[in-house]
Amino acid sequence: MNGEIGIFLDPYASKEVVRFVKDFTSQHTGRVVSEARQLPQLDDCKLILIGGGDGTANKVVSHLYNSGAEYHIGLLPSGTNHIFYNNLLQIARQTPEQFVKPRQEGTLRPSYFHPGKFGEHLFLVDCGTGTLEIAIGNLNKRYRWVPGAIRSKLIPVLSYLNTLKPSDDVTLNIFSTSPYLGVVKAFPNQKVDNSRSLTHAWIEGRLKAVRLNKLLITLACWSRGIVPPQSILKTEQVNTDCDAMQGQSLWVDGDTIEIRQDAGMQVKVRRERRVFEIVAIDLSLPKGQQIQPNSNKPYPNGFRQHTR
Structure with a gap:
């Protein structure tokens, strides 16, 4: 699986996100799973897409955290609660094209997020x-x-x-x-x-x-x-x-x-001291239009709400 893009899709994902994933996997080599027991199948992927809400994102990131490997994670809003996604929109968002673009040597991704930990x-x-x-x-x-x-x-x-x-x-x-x-x-x-x-x-x-x-x-x-x-x-x-x-x-x-x-x-x-590279995948821009590295500013009307 090395080199593939791993995708964890909430079983109750919105139609918009399901359509996006189908289109995305037709253009990129990827593996889609939707059950927690299947998460080890994504361990060799360095790019991980998550389609889900806060609980789904927690489930996937917790697994990746325990695996100890380095990942670049993209989050699509497709669940019940999207507080984490809306937070990421303010600090680090990318288009799908930017997410899959190879990183140039010596450059950093735009998100440096420290999760919290309560006991384990x-x-x-x-x-x-x-x-x-x-x-x-x-x-x-x-x-x-x-x-x-x-x-x-x-x-x-x-x-x-x-x-x-x-x-x-x-x-x-x-x-x-x-x-x-x-x-x-x-x-x-x-x-x-x-x-x-x-x-x-x-x-x-x-x-x-x-x-x-x-x-x-x-x-x-x-x-x-x-x-x-x-x-x-x-x-x-x-x-x-x-x-x-x-x-x-x-x-x-x-x-x-x-x-x-x-x-x-x-x-x-x-x-946590460990930093995760996590971005919000913004599907609102026309295909091909890019988000500038320093344009991670809040939306003028505050958080956008994504609900099923």
Whole structure:
């Protein structure tokens, strides 16, 4: 497989991306897989295309991270959540032609991204152990059929209501590599590219009622584009390894996964030292038109939303 282009395509990929992949593989030698167990088939490829959302990108990048090899990765938006893709649009995007163009000796690709790591779990955007985050991940899976624009407004409300159960605790404990949490600019001081820091956000309070009120105020502030005060939502910039308490479940890049280790176990959270070369593949430009190396500027209307 050496010299081929590896493609991991979400089984529920959009028609636009499926058409692109068919056209792409008719012009370039490539191998397309769509199941996690097939990922080792791409290990010999130096160029990797991912068609999927945050969870799919995490799955592929985590596998490549564990393989230890160097890859140039291109991301196509074709899943449920596209926070990572939209972040990359701001710092590093290429046309398909630029992505496959051989690198000249001594030159660097335009993206230098440090993923985060929670214990042994890699995250590209964010992770958390709070009850709100876990509810968001579970509800995202349940309501994948709801259009993304509606779901982004509905899920936080449903997740908050889910915390009203008397038997459940109320916590928020998030680590983020991105200024965005969903479509909300929750952590404006967080940088994406060439950054070794993380934003840690959490809610404090001895009584459940106090934490619940703080959570409601936090969601209300975020929905209006307001940064909650420190008295409501504690935030800090983490530049070195820090300790965090682990729950039974972990929210990683929008999905909730079960953790087999003991709840309450202390783990290390950090921004990885290893740099990944990842770019957003921009299909919006006419074929043949190139993106200049220094033109990675934000779109004038902010993040573009890609939904199925």
